[in-house]
Amino acid sequence: MTVGTALPEGGTAAAPARVRAVLSNFPSGVAVVTAVHETTPVGFACQSFTSLSLDPPMVSFAVSRASQTRPRILAAGRFCVNILAADQQWLCRRFAARDVDRFRGVGWRLSASGSPVLDGVLAWIDCTVAAEYPAGDHTIVVGHVGELARPRETEPLVFLRGRLMPGAPLALTHA
Ligand SMILES: Cc1cc2nc3c(=O)[nH]c(=O)nc-3n(C[C@H](O)[C@H](O)[C@H](O)COP(=O)(O)O)c2cc1C
Numbered sequence: 001m002t003v004g005t006a007l008p009e010g011g012t013a014a015a016p017a018r019v020r021a022v023l024s025n026f027p028s029g030v031a032v033v034t035a036v037h038e039t040t041p042v043g044f045a046c047q048s049f050t051s052l053s054l055d056p057p058m059v060s061f062a063v064s065r066a067s068q069t070r071p072r073i074l075a076a077g078r079f080c081v082n083i084l085a086a087d088q089q090w091l092c093r094r095f096a097a098r099d100v101d102r103f104r105g106v107g108w109r110l111s112a113s114g115s116p117v118l119d120g121v122l123a124w125i126d127c128t129v130a131a132e133y134p135a136g137d138h139t140i141v142v143g144h145v146g147e148l149a150r151p152r153e154t155e156p157l158v159f160l161r162g163r164l165m166p167g168a169p170l171a172l173t174h175a
Pocket of ligand 1: 043044093
């Protein structure tokens with residue numbers, strides 16, 4: 001199995017390429033964060049989504065300050081986190097691409113609060129924006145969770161070392 005190129009030990013100069021090379025060893029799921037801006041659905045592929053609080057239920061994601069979708073989600077004041085299944089890598093690529101109609105050919109419906117729920121996702125979490133915090137070249141967006149569901153029982157899509165892969169469970173082994 002390829003595990004990437006080993007990096008030299010030490011060194012404190014955290015150049016962006018080095019930060020990415022080291023931090024990409026922490027796997028994440030992949031979500032598409034969606035909203036409706038005015039009357040237009042918007043969304044972007046997001047690996048920085050995380051669970052924050054159970055009671056009250058809160059989540060967060062980090063979005064680049066350069067993102068064109070960021071101000072639209074914040075203006076909407078609500079968003080839906082669509083957690084992608086392993087067979088939805090095309091949606092990840094689509095929602096990371098620039099200068100395309102990201103929703104072309106994508107089935108979706110509106111959640112009760114008015115954000116797009118994409119067809120076929122593993123799970124979705126409908127939220128209202130609770131807070132936003134500047135964090136370097138990103139903004140951390142915190143959401144209060146409203147409705148949520150896990151419509152499919154299948155493996156998630158995982159992002160690790162710059163690659164997409166299925167999040168399959170380990171075979172059970174005994175010590
Ligand atoms: C797997 C994957 C994960 C991503 N995660 C994030 C993220 O957490 N935050 C972010 O700002 N952009 C992330 N991106 C980049 C965005 O999806 C998108 O390319 C970028 O926001 C530009 O589009 P926009 O201007 O519409 O936002 C990710 C891209 C990929 C492929």
